[in-house]
Ligand code: SF4
C-alpha cells in the first residue's frame with residue numbers, strides 16, 4: 001500500500017526483473033515482456049501473506065519509515081483461560097498463558113476467536 005509511480009528506466013528495470021525471476025520468461029517470452037510496466041513505491045506498507053504454510057505466515061514491512069497500520073486481534077487481561085478460542089482457532093496460533101495470547105505472525109485475522117470468547121476478552125484493533 002502506497003503511492004505508485006512508473007519508473008523512467010522501464011527497459012533497464014524490466015530486464016532486471018526478468019533476470020532475477022527467470023520463470024517470467026515462460027510467461028512473457030522474448031520481447032513480449034516490454035508490454036509490462038514497472039512501477040515503484042517509495043513510501044508505504046508491505047504485507048507479506050503466505051497461505052501455503054500451515055499455520056499461515058504474515059509479516060508487515062514499512063517503506064521509508066511509514067507508520068504501519070495495526071491490524072488483527074489481541075487478548076486482554078479479562079481472559080479467564082477457558083481455552084475456547086484456542087480450541088477453535090484453525091491456525092492454532094493461540095498459546096496458553098496468562099492471559100492467552102495470539103501469535104500475530106500466524107493469525108489469519110478470521111475473527112473466530114473474537115466472536116466465540118465468552119467474556120469478550122478479545123479486542124479487534126481499531127474497535
Ligand atoms: S476464549 Fe476468551 S476467555 Fe477463553 S481463553 Fe480465549 S480469550 Fe481467554
Ligand code: SF4
Pocket residue numbers: 073088089090091092093094102106107108109110111112113114
Ligand atoms: S483471528 Fe482467527 S486465526 Fe487469528 S487467533 Fe483468532 S481464530 Fe485464530
